[in-house]
Amino acid sequence: xxxxxxxxxxxxxxxxxxxxxxxxxxxxxxxxxxxxxxxxxxxxxxxxxxxxxxxxxxxxxxxxxxxxxxxxxxxxxxxxxxxxxxxxxxxxxxxxxxxxxxxxxxxxxxxxxxxxxxxxxxxxxxxxxxxxxxxxxxxxxxxxxxxxxxxxxxxxxxxxxxxxxxxxxxxxxxxx
Amino acid sequence: xxxxxxxxxxxxxxxxxxxxxxxxxxxxxxxxxxxxxxxxxxxxxxxxxxxxxxxxxxxxxxxxxxxxxxxxxxxxxxxxxxxxxxxxxxxxxxxxxxxxxxxxxxxxxxxxxxxxxxxxxxxxxxxxxxxxxxxxxxxxxxxxxxxxxxxxxxxxxxxxxxxxxxxxxxxxxxxx
Numbered sequence: 001x002x003x004x005x006x007x008x009x010x011x012x013x014x015x016x017x018x019x020x021x022x023x024x025x026x027x028x029x030x031x032x033x034x035x036x037x038x039x040x041x042x043x044x045x046x047x048x049x050x051x052x053x054x055x056x057x058x059x060x061x062x063x064x065x066x067x068x069x070x071x072x073x074x075x076x077x078x079x080x081x082x083x084x085x086x087x088x089x090x091x092x093x094x095x096x097x098x099x100x101x102x103x104x105x106x107x108x109x110x111x112x113x114x115x116x117x118x119x120x121x122x123x124x125x126x127x128x129x130x131x132x133x134x135x136x137x138x139x140x141x142x143x144x145x146x147x148x149x150x151x152x153x154x155x156x157x158x159x160x161x162x163x164x165x166x167x168x169x170x171x172x173x174x175x176x
Numbered sequence: 177x178x179x180x181x182x183x184x185x186x187x188x189x190x191x192x193x194x195x196x197x198x199x200x201x202x203x204x205x206x207x208x209x210x211x212x213x214x215x216x217x218x219x220x221x222x223x224x225x226x227x228x229x230x231x232x233x234x235x236x237x238x239x240x241x242x243x244x245x246x247x248x249x250x251x252x253x254x255x256x257x258x259x260x261x262x263x264x265x266x267x268x269x270x271x272x273x274x275x276x277x278x279x280x281x282x283x284x285x286x287x288x289x290x291x292x293x294x295x296x297x298x299x300x301x302x303x304x305x306x307x308x309x310x311x312x313x314x315x316x317x318x319x320x321x322x323x324x325x326x327x328x329x330x331x332x333x334x335x336x337x338x339x340x341x342x343x344x345x346x347x348x349x350x351x352x
Contacts, residue, residue: 003246004239004317015190015198017214020292022191022198027241030317037241038193040216042292063180064290065203065213070179071290078291111339113288113295114240114247115254116196116218121340141180141206163287164297164340171347 004030006037019043019078042119046089047076049107049169050099050126056146057173058129059166060096063141072145073166074123085122093126097144098134101126107172112164121165123172149174180206182213195219195254218295222265223252225283225345226275226302232322233349234305235342236272239317248321249342250299261298269302273320274310277302283348288340297341299348325350 006027015022021041029035050058063070077092079085086104093099108123136142147155152170154160161167182203191198197217205211226234239246253268255261262280269275284299312318323331328346330336337343 005246006239006241017200018212020198020214020216022196022216024193025241029315030239031315033315035315036194038196039242040196040198040292042289045291063182063206064287065182065201066215066292066294067287067290067296068294070181071287073290076291108343109335110337110343111240111243111247113218113293114243114249114339115221115252116216116242116295117289117293118242118244119289119292120243139205139207139209139211159285161286163290164344167284167286168340168343168347171344171351174351175347 006030006035009034038116040117040119042078042117043081044079044085044120044122045076045112046079046085046092046122046124047074047165047169048089048093048124048126049074049173050093050097050101050129051173052129052146056148057152057170058097058099058144058146061143061145069162071162072160073163074169076165086124089122089124089126094132095135095137095140096142098132099126099129100132102128102130108168110168123165123169182206182211185210214292216293216295218254218293219257220255220261220296220298221252221288222255222261222268222298222300223250223341223345224265224269224300224302225250225349226269226273226277226305227349228305228322232324233328233346234269234273234275234320234322237319237321245338247338248336249339250345252341262300265298265300265302270308271311271313271316272318274308275302275305276308278304278306284344286344299341299345
């Protein structure tokens with residue numbers, strides 16, 4: 001495979017925010033032409049496929065402001081600066097669901113939107129769960145529920161799951 | 177399920193770009209507190225799971241500047257202003273691979289990164305393919321290949337596929 005790399009010629013910082021940073025780069029294309037690339041820099045995120053002893057998957061429901069809807073998702077969250085993804089996964093599962101897990105395994109790492117963002121998602125499998133008290137941030141409003149294998153199959157057909165990481169995690173679960 | 181809606185109090189436009197627009201909103205949370213939400217507005221995109229008569233899936237390889245790597249992906253692209261997603265899928269498949277398809281079916285619609293963006297991905301299944309000449313944009317460098325069911329299974333284990341829409345599409349393919 002040829003690389004067809006695009007080379008940065010100059011970079012303009014457009015926004016430095018709380019969660020994201022935005023820049024616009026002028027790049028040289030493989031054919032020598034110049035073009036612009038808009039890039040949303042993101043710290044990266046983790047998601048957790050947490051499976052109970054009776055083969056149910058934990059989901060969280062929360063309002064997602066960018067899309068204006070409440071979504072059913074795998075427990076997930078962004079990395080804190082310098083945070084190890086595995087430790088972030090443990091933290092997010094506990095904060096959002098109250099559960100801790102005795103067994104952790106990395107399932108997949110993928111880019112969520114490589115056309116305009118560098119966000120990378122680290123997806124973990126958590127099993128041997130121990131129930132506890134959830135500990136959301138003061139300004140976080142998350143409801144935890146669980147769903148059976150059959151309900152997942154039906155939910156995939158009816159469009160119940162509306163975001164990419166949740167679809168990836170649940171589809172991987174159904175292969176196991 | 178409670179809605180836990182967040183209400184926009186004010187909105188600041190930060191960037192109007194070629195592909196994305198960025199805004200920062202001040203919102204009221206369900207508990208009455210105020211917070212900020214950074215939102216990357218995106219026109220939406222389409223991806224195509226194109227399956228040949230001999231059960232192979234078409235992939236395209238292209239350099240993705242935001243992540244600094246060439247990726248193997250389902251044929252995909254963003255919507256033009258006002259464009260119908262189904263017609264965009266037909267267009268992108270032809271531009272990137274040269275193929276047209278006699279059979280089209282919507283497989284899934286999902287948000288790629290609902291924590292910070294409204295990008296919605298429309299995923300289509302295309303079958304009864306007819307080979308033709310690809311017609312990439314002047315400044316687009318895409319190589320088409322195809323992959324068998326066995327290679328997809330192995331590739332999932334080895335981390336060959338590195339973006340969310342491609343994982344969703346290939347995992348749905350393996351269920352069929």
